[in-house]
Amino acid sequence: MASFFGRAIAAKLARTLHQSEDLFIPALSAVPVFKKQQTADLRLSISILRTNGALPASGDIQMQTEHLANQLKRDSLVQDIATGSAVINFTINRKLLAQKILEPLGTGHHGKIELHNELFNSLKKGTTLVEYSSPNIAKKFHAGHLRSTIIGNFIANLKESLGNKVIRMNYLGDWGMQFGLLGAGFSQFGSKEQLKENPLQHLFEVYVKVNKEAEHNEETMLAARDFYRQLEQNESRAVSLWQQFRDITVSEYQHVYKRLGVHFDVYSGESFHQERVQEVVRQLQNRGLLKTTEKGTGIVDLSVGDRSNVCTVLRSDGTSLYITRDIAAAIDREEKYHFDEMIYVTDKSQTHHFQQLFQILQVMGHSWADRCHHVPFGLVKGMKTRTGEVVFLEDILDEARARMLTNMSHSKMTKEMDDPEDTAQKVGISALIVQDFKGPLQGDYKFDWDKMLQAQGDTGVFLQYTHARLCSLIRMNDDIDAATFDASLLSEQSGVSVLQHLLRYDEVLYQSAQDLQPKHLLNFLLKLCHLTASAHRDLPVKGSPQQIAQARKRLFSGTCSVLANGMRILGIIPVDKM
Numbered sequence: 001m002a003s004f005f006g007r008a009i010a011a012k013l014a015r016t017l018h019q020s021e022d023l024f025i026p027a028l029s030a031v032p033v034f035k036k037q038q039t040a041d042l043r044l045s046i047s048i049l050r051t052n053g054a055l056p057a058s059g060d061i062q063m064q065t066e067h068l069a070n071q072l073k074r075d076s077l078v079q080d081i082a083t084g085s086a087v088i089n090f091t092i093n094r095k096l097l098a099q100k101i102l103e104p105l106g107t108g109h110h111g112k113i114e115l116h117n118e119l120f121n122s123l124k125k126g127t128t129l130v131e132y133s134s135p136n137i138a139k140k141f142h143a144g145h146l147r148s149t150i151i152g153n154f155i156a157n158l159k160e161s162l163g164n165k166v167i168r169m170n171y172l173g174d175w176g177m178q179f180g181l182l183g184a185g186f187s188q189f190g191s192k193e194q195l196k197e198n199p200l201q202h203l204f205e206v207y208v209k210v211n212k213e214a215e216h217n218e219e220t221m222l223a224a225r226d227f228y229r230q231l232e233q234n235e236s237r238a239v240s241l242w243q244q245f246r247d248i249t250v251s252e253y254q255h256v257y258k259r260l261g262v263h264f265d266v267y268s269g270e271s272f273h274q275e276r277v278q279e280v281v282r283q284l285q286n287r288g289l290l291k292t293t294e295k296g297t298g299i300v301d302l303s304v305g306d307r308s309n310v311c312t313v314l315r316s317d318g319t320s321l322y323i324t325r326d327i328a329a330a331i332d333r334e335e336k337y338h339f340d341e342m343i344y345v346t347d348k349s350q351t352h353h354f355q356q357l358f359q360i361l362q363v364m365g366h367s368w369a370d371r372c373h374h375v376p377f378g379l380v381k382g383m384k385t386r387t388g389e390v391v392f393l394e395d396i397l398d399e400a401r402a403r404m405l406t407n408m409s410h411s412k413m414t415k416e417m418d419d420p421e422d423t424a425q426k427v428g429i430s431a432l433i434v435q436d437f438k439g440p441l442q443g444d445y446k447f448d449w450d451k452m453l454q455a456q457g458d459t460g461v462f463l464q465y466t467h468a469r470l471c472s473l474i475r476m477n478d479d480i481d482a483a484t485f486d487a488s489l490l491s492e493q494s495g496v497s498v499l500q501h502l503l504r505y506d507e508v509l510y511q512s513a514q515d516l517q518p519k520h521l522l523n524f525l526l527k528l529c530h531l532t533a534s535a536h537r538d539l540p541v542k543g544s545p546q547q548i549a550q551a552r553k554r555l556f557s558g559t560c561s562v563l564a565n566g567m568r569i570l571g572i573i574p575v576d577k578m
């Protein structure tokens with residue numbers, strides 16, 4: 001949003017210093033807003049200009065700052081120029097500020113925003129493959145999978161909004177010994193009816209039972225090994241049972257993901273790369289990278305100096321491991337999708353796994369390995385529902401909806417709602433997401449239903465509440481046409497603060513795109529909500545003279561647009577009423 005002003009000021013500087021405009025764009029940023037405090041709008045960093053060669057890097061920086069500020073003249077756009085510590089602050093003409101921010105946002109309020117800022121030009125555009133969620137069939141869907149799901153969805157949304165082509169991939173844990181156990185266990189504990197009725201639950205139950213059984217029953221273990229061997233050898237009876245488990249699981253998951261507002265372009269999985277694994281092993285052999293240990297396992301030695309780093313890629317019986325399938329999968333994806341970058345989202349306990357994966361790809365001669373990234377996140381402690389430990393994603397969503405519904409039943413607006421359950425679900429999910437995105441992703445946090453569902457304070461409920469309030473204001477004033485408006489009527493401080501804050505939106509997205517952390521965007525939106533609350537109080541639309549009402553409505557619909565746009569990127573579906 002700062003792009004118009006950034007370009008204009010960069011042009012002014014370029015003329016004054018006889019340098020290229022491009023040098024100044026990265027040195028300009030919107031000034032952070034402090035409540036009830038007047039601030040300038042844009043800030044020029046002199047130290048950036050010293051590093052990028054626009055200004056000489058030697059000499060007293062403050063003198064340089066003052067000198068440059070003195071050379072610059074005010075004009076119809078810049079109404080004030082002031083210096084700070086190694087910065088020059090610009091205050092934009094108030095009318096132009098409102099006009100150039102609100103005009104591009106239009107009169108809609110549902111968050112369709114075109115982003116074009118020079119900042120984004122420096123970001124790589126192209127195809128991004130994001131792999132996230134990736135639960136394991138028949139096993140628990142734990143908090144780590146929920147985090148991966150919402151973080152991956154955010155990254156995919158962000159990349160998409162910045163103009164990348166995004167492939168959203170779910171890489172299911174659909175192979176390995178657990179299927180031996182499941183296959184063997186199903187004839188003993190399974191029921192076709194229950195599998196139809198409640199597939200995820202039933203598969204999980206069978207899996208738990210057969211695991212217990214295998215602990216003391218040698219025969220069960222043998223049967224499991226035999227079933228897994230049949231699978232690896234592609235025997236049709238085993239494969240067809242496995243296929244059934246997989247299909248049912250995928251369709252169940254699709255259903256739950258939909259509630260969460262998440263979708264995937266591809267449901268891939270470890271099983272897809274069985275055949276490729278042999279090829280990978282041959283390639284490792286040909287390059288002299290595969291060593292066989294005394295125990296008969298196959299390893300790749302990645303040690304450097306006395307730092308030992310050994311990776312096992314084959315079991316002694318010749319079957320593949322998690323990492324072997326990941327190597328095959330990565331190569332396959334590169335061939336299929338020609339991605340410009342690939343992002344894996346898992347908890348931080350897998351950091352070493354991904355380091356080894358990227359190293360092996362690199363030594364195999366795949367230089368694109370340096371375009372693969374792992375986004376690690378911390379642990380969630382204490383994710384429980386009223387009935388106990390969470391086993392299925394659905395349980396968390398049900399609980400979030402139920403709790404939110406209870407909270408909402410105390411509010412009188414709920415009674416006017418068409419579908420309170422749906423609203424409760426969306427708001428409940430926002431609460432989960434906001435709790436998760438507030439801090440740095442690498443951090444651990446404690447799951448807390450009561451805290452995340454508070455209506456006041458920095459929660460998802462507060463975001464939704466602000467959005468719904470803006471929508472209601474727009475609805476209640478639908479007799480006011482804000483297609484044209486007089487931008488000079490928005491000069492009160494609380495309105496200006498909102499505008500100044502909106503100026504930062506592009507920068508914040510840029511920042512999130514750099515380090516893939518949602519906290520920048522989230523904190524921006526929360527602050528926008530606080531500033532909006534003040535503006536809402538100070539700047540009534542109803543009852544104000546026509547032209548003032550028009551301008552204010554335009555301010556609120558523009559704010560609503562940015563809020564909705566930002567929420568959607570975070571993976572939150574904004575509600576219009578609550």
Ligand code: ARG
Pocket residue numbers: 131134135136171172173326344346
């Ligand atoms: N299914 C794995 C788990 O639950 C996560 C998969 C992560 N992705 C990968 N390509 N290894 O731990």
